[in-house]
Every structure is written in C-alpha cells, then in structure tokens.
Amino acid sequence: xxxxxxxxxxxxxxxxxxxxxxxxxxxxxxxxxxxxxxxxxxxxxxxxxxxxxxxxxxxxxxxxxxxxxxxxxxxxxxxxxxxxxxxxxxxxxxxxxxxxxxxxxxxxxxxxxxxxxxxxxxxxxxxxxxxxxxxxxxxxxxxxxxxxxxxxxxxxxxxxxxxxxxxxxxxxxxx
Amino acid sequence: xxxxxxxxxxxxxxxxxxxxxxxxxxxxxxxxxxxxxxxxxxxxxxxxxxxxxxxxxxxxxxxxxxxxxxxxxxxxxxxxxxxxxxxxxxxxxxxxxxxxxxxxxxxxxxxxxxxxxxxxxxxxxxxxxxxxxxxxxxxxxxxxxxxxxxxxxxxxxxxxxxxxxxxxxxxxxxxxxxxxxxxxxxxxxxxxxxxxxxxxxxxxxxxxxxxxxxxxxxxxxxxxxxxxxxxxxxxxxxxxxxxxxxxxxxxxxxxxxxxxxxxxxxxxxxxxxxxxxxxxxxxxxxxxxxxxxxxxxxxxxxxxxxxxxxxxxxxxxxxxxxxxxxxxxxxxxxxxxxxxxxxxxxxxxxxxxxxxxxxxxxxxxxxxxxxxxxxxxxxxxxxxxxxxxxxxx
Numbered sequence: 001x002x003x004x005x006x007x008x009x010x011x012x013x014x015x016x017x018x019x020x021x022x023x024x025x026x027x028x029x030x031x032x033x034x035x036x037x038x039x040x041x042x043x044x045x046x047x048x049x050x051x052x053x054x055x056x057x058x059x060x061x062x063x064x065x066x067x068x069x070x071x072x073x074x075x076x077x078x079x080x081x082x083x084x085x086x087x088x089x090x091x092x093x094x095x096x097x098x099x100x101x102x103x104x105x106x107x108x109x110x111x112x113x114x115x116x117x118x119x120x121x122x123x124x125x126x127x128x129x130x131x132x133x134x135x136x137x138x139x140x141x142x143x144x145x146x147x148x149x150x151x152x153x154x155x156x157x158x159x160x161x162x163x164x165x166x167x168x169x170x171x172x173x174x175x
Numbered sequence: 176x177x178x179x180x181x182x183x184x185x186x187x188x189x190x191x192x193x194x195x196x197x198x199x200x201x202x203x204x205x206x207x208x209x210x211x212x213x214x215x216x217x218x219x220x221x222x223x224x225x226x227x228x229x230x231x232x233x234x235x236x237x238x239x240x241x242x243x244x245x246x247x248x249x250x251x252x253x254x255x256x257x258x259x260x261x262x263x264x265x266x267x268x269x270x271x272x273x274x275x276x277x278x279x280x281x282x283x284x285x286x287x288x289x290x291x292x293x294x295x296x297x298x299x300x301x302x303x304x305x306x307x308x309x310x311x312x313x314x315x316x317x318x319x320x321x322x323x324x325x326x327x328x329x330x331x332x333x334x335x336x337x338x339x340x341x342x343x344x345x346x347x348x349x350x351x352x353x354x355x356x357x358x359x360x361x362x363x364x365x366x367x368x369x370x371x372x373x374x375x376x377x378x379x380x381x382x383x384x385x386x387x388x389x390x391x392x393x394x395x396x397x398x399x400x401x402x403x404x405x406x407x408x409x410x411x412x413x414x415x416x417x418x419x420x421x422x423x424x425x426x427x428x429x430x431x432x433x434x435x436x437x438x439x440x441x442x443x444x445x446x447x448x449x450x451x452x453x454x455x456x457x458x459x460x461x462x463x464x465x466x467x468x469x470x471x472x473x474x475x476x477x478x479x480x481x482x483x484x485x486x487x488x489x490x491x492x493x494x495x496x497x498x499x500x501x502x503x504x505x506x507x508x509x510x511x512x513x514x515x516x517x518x519x520x521x522x523x524x525x526x527x528x529x530x531x532x533x534x535x536x537x538x539x540x541x542x543x544x545x546x547x548x549x550x551x552x553x554x555x556x557x558x559x560x561x562x563x564x565x566x567x568x
Contacts (some may be wrong), residue, residue, distance in 0.1 A: 145265035
C-alpha cells in the first residue's frame with residue numbers, strides 16, 4: 001500500500017542539451033507539454049506549486065528543487081503535506097553521432113487514495129505511466145518543431161462535438 | 176464547406192461542415208482545386224482501419240491554393256499554388272532531417288497510440304484514421320495544413336492539376352518501390368498489382384532502366400494499360416499455368432525476376448491495429464488469401480534479389496514462407512513513402528514532359544459525387560482505375 005510507483009521514459013531530442021535544460025528548469029513551462037498539468041507557479045527560489053485535475057477534483061502540491069546541475073540534471077521532491085508524494089529527476093545527456101540530447105525522466109509517485117485512486121485515474125485516461133510518456137513526447141515535439149500538433153477544433157471535431165473545453169489545443173494553439 | 180465524410184463502413188457522404196480554421200501558429204489553409212480517391216482509402220471505406228470516427232474527412236491526395244497562413248509561416252504566401260504530400264512532417268526531427276519523412280517523430284498527435292502498436296510512431300497523415308493523427312483530409316473544399324513551412328510544395332509552373340496531382344502520393348510511391356529496390360539497367364522486374372501504384376512502379380522501373388517489367392493482375396483493363404502505356408509484359412494470374420511463380424521463372428530464363436514489387440499488400444487488413452476485437456477479425460482475414468502475393472514474391476525472386484513492398488501491411492502475417500526469403504538471401508525493402516524525398520525529381524520529370532501521369536485517370540467528377548464513386552472504385556466497375564474529384568465544380 002505504501003510503496004511508490006515508478007515510471008521511466010526516454011526520448012532523444014535533436015536540440016542542444018543546454019537549451020532543453022533551460023526550458024525545463026523554468027517549471028512554469030511544464031504545463032506547455034504536460035497533458036494534465038494545469039498550472040505551475042513559482043513561489044520561491046526553489047519552490048513551485050503544481051496543480052492538476054485528480055479523479056475527484058483539483059490536486060495541488062508544492063515541489064522543491066533538490067538537484068540542479070546546469071545542462072545535466074534537475075531533481076525535485078514534493079514537500080510534506082502535499083496531496084501527492086513525488087520524486088522526479090530529469091537527465092540530459094549528449095546523444096551519439098550528433099543526434100542531439102537523450103532526455104530521461106524518472107518519477108516515483110505515491111498517488112492519492114492508493115490503489116482506488118490509481119484505478120479511477122486509469123479509467124479516466126490519466127494513468128501516470130502514459131502521462132510521463134506523453135509529457136516527454138510533447139516536450140520533444142515542442143523543442144524540435146516549435147509547437148505541439150493538435151486536431152481539436154477541426155470541422156469534423158466540431159460536427160461530433162468533441163471540441164470541448166480542456167482540450168489541449170486551448171493551451172498550445174492559437175486560441 | 177463540402178467534404179467527403181466517413182460516416183461508417185461503406186458509407187462515405189458529402190456533407191456540409193464548417194470551414195477549417197488555423198489551429199496552430201505554423202498552419203495554413205489550402206483551398207483544394209483537385210483531390211483523388213486512393214486505393215488505401217478503400218481500407219477505411221471497408222471499415223478495416225480502426226479509430227475512424229463519424230465525420231472524419233477523407234482524402235490524402237490533394238492540391239490547391241493557399242488562402243490563409245498562420246503568424247509563424249515564413250515560406251508561403253496567400254495565392255501560392257501547392258502540392259500536398261500525403262504525410263505530415265514537422266521538419267525538425269532527426270527523420271525529417273534525413274529525408275525519412277514518413278517516419279516523422281512529431282506530427283502525429285496520437286503518437287502514443289501508434290507507439291503501443293508498432294514500437295515507435297509514424298508521421299501523421301491527412302484523413303487516415305485517428306491512429307494516424309485524426310487530421311481532416313483533402314476530399315473537401317478546404318484543408319487545414321500543419322507545419323506549412325515544411326509540407327506544401329510550391330509550384331512555379333502552370334501545368335494542369337491532372338498532370339501534378341499524383342505527385343502527392345501514388346507517383347512517388349510507385350517510384351520509391353523501384354528506387355528502394357535499386358532497379359538497375361538490364362534488370363527484370365515483376366510487379367504484382369496493376370492499380371495506380373503498380374502502374375507507377377512499372378513506369379519507374381522502366382525509367383530506372385529495367386529491361387523487362389512483368390505486370391501481374393487479373394483485370395484486363397489494368398493489364399492492357401500496363402502493356403499499352405508502359406510496354407510491360409502482362410501476366411494474368413488467373414490464367415497462369417501451373418502458377419505465377421512457374422510462369423515468372425519461364426519468362427526470365429529460370430532465374431526469376433531481379434526485383435519483385437508487391438503493390439497489393441494486405442488490402443483486406445488495412446493500416447492500423449486497434450482493439451482486440453479488430454485484431455481477431457483482421458487475423459481471420461489474413462489467414463485466407465492475403466499473404467499470397469508476398470509468398471509468391473519470395474518464391475519467384477532470383478537468389479540475392481530484392482523484394483520491394485509499397486503495398487500496405489499492418490499486422491501479423493501467418494503462414495509466410497520466410498525460410499524462402501532467408502534461404503535465397505533476399506533483400507526486403509518496404510514502408511510508407513517519403514514523398515518529399517522523391518517529389519522534386521519527379522516534378523522536374525513531369526515539367527520536362529518525361530512523365531505524363533494523366534494516362535491513369537479514368538473518372539473525373541465533382542466532389543459531390545464522392546459517395547457514389549467509392550463503391551464504383553471498390554468494385555472496379557466501369558473499368559475504374561483512378562478517380563479525380565473537383566471540389567468546386
């Protein structure tokens with residue numbers, strides 16, 4: 001019951017290490033590429049407040065940056081009293097053959113409401129493993145192509161009525 | 176605007192839907208002047224591709240005029256006449272930078288879904304299911320085009336659409352089939368399937384210097400086209416005695432063709448893989464007759480030769496004679512076409528009059544006829560080989 005769940009994912013991004021590090025280092029950028037993270041607000045030199053929609057309502061936590069090696073690694077922990085217990089690390093390493101940077105994320109997470117919370121989260125399409133993968137995929141896409149592709153708001157989406165508030169396009173596109 | 180919408184299996188309808196608008200800063204809007212139905216659209220029409228939704232706009236072969244550009248678009252202007260490669264590329268990833276456009280890492284908003292199925296995701300495509308991104312397609316009056324600095328190919332000539340439209344997919348697809356097999360002067364080439372891609376594969380094999388191209392099909396009008404337009408040697412597989420492989424060997428001094436091109440693919444299966452139910456259905460279909468072409472390619476190809484596969488495969492193949500491919504040391508080449516890799520070369524050949532792709536067009540209709548044309552194309556009624564549609568007629 002009290003064990004952490006661990007998630008890991010890696011992508012290679014065809015951009016320089018330092019540039020990627022700097023974008024990530026500003027945690028307020030994270031919602032740009034994290035599917036279900038609503039806001040991140042800096043509240044001190046090393047602290048920021050993160051918020052997301054949980055299965056039964058908003059979930060917030062305060063993260064403290066614990067490791068910061070420019071161009072190499074950023075680590076953060078949630079502080080005591082947060083809704084979520086999380087330890088995160090992102091590493092940046094040169095990829096071989098000039099292919100850019102290997103970016104790896106490791107997240108240890110104790111989700112709220114234990115296994116039931118996890119089950120509900122999965123059922124509503126918010127499973128943390130997919131979340132971590134999608135976050136890195138979008139980070140890569142944003143860094144390499146300058147934007148994140150969207151389809152919400154197309155004619156067919158309008159006809160089906162699946163262009164609802166909360167679609168990612170409202171955050172990343174022209175709207 | 177008017178658009179050909181997928182409304183369910185065997186149900187494509189022209190509907191009145193809202194005009195598309197810019198959604199991202201690098202988007203543009205193209206007013207479509209010509210669009211075509213592709214053989215691979217039939218996989219969607221027949222309901223074999225999972226993740227289609229009602230009102231999805233069909234079509235990935237189209238061209239037209241730029242009518243609106245996003246604030247971050249630098250290379251295009253309103254009024255530019257453009258060809259639209261069927262795949263969407265971001266231009267910034269390793270694959271786009273290495274001419275492997277259909278492997279683009281970033282253009283598919285549903286990359287995660289594809290990654291689960293294939294190990295890695297491929298590029299997004301217009302009008303080709305939500306597994307390929309859920310982008311609205313080109314059988315419409317207007318299309319929203321992402322990464323507009325990367326994807327549209329600007330035209331500087333005033334050739335008619337009919338000579339240019341097939342540069343968006345089937346002409347490069349046929350060309351890649353021959354080019355990736357490294358067809359050389361003097362080669363003997365066999366092409367299974369004389370539909371649009373097969374026809375262009377035959378044309379391309381001759382272009383690269385093939386001595387003889389054997390065209391395999393059973394539809395007389397398609398075999399005749401292969402013979403009359405390109406000078407290929409037709410082989411009707413229904414009349415082959417005792418079988419296609421034997422006939423091919425006899426036509427090549429017993430050696431077998433140097434290059435075998437499968438322009439048929441697993442038509443019954445389609446592109447993608449979705450739910451377990453779909454898997455089961457598709458697997459049953461695969462067991463029946465579809466790996467036949469690939470099996471024949473492996474049997475017929477000369478030792479050390481190349482089998483090139485522009486035909487679409489999607490899932491698991493059962494009963495494939497892979498031992499023949501291994502035993503004969505065959506090289507296999509396959510995949511979605513990297514349209515932008517070949518388009519400039521082929522465009523030049525069209526502009527210089529060395530290729531005239533209009534021979535392929537059997538039906539020219541207004542877009543409003545799309546609903547009727549899908550079944551006609553599917554059943555090859557009226558000797559239908561290629562349908563071109565005008566959205567504004």
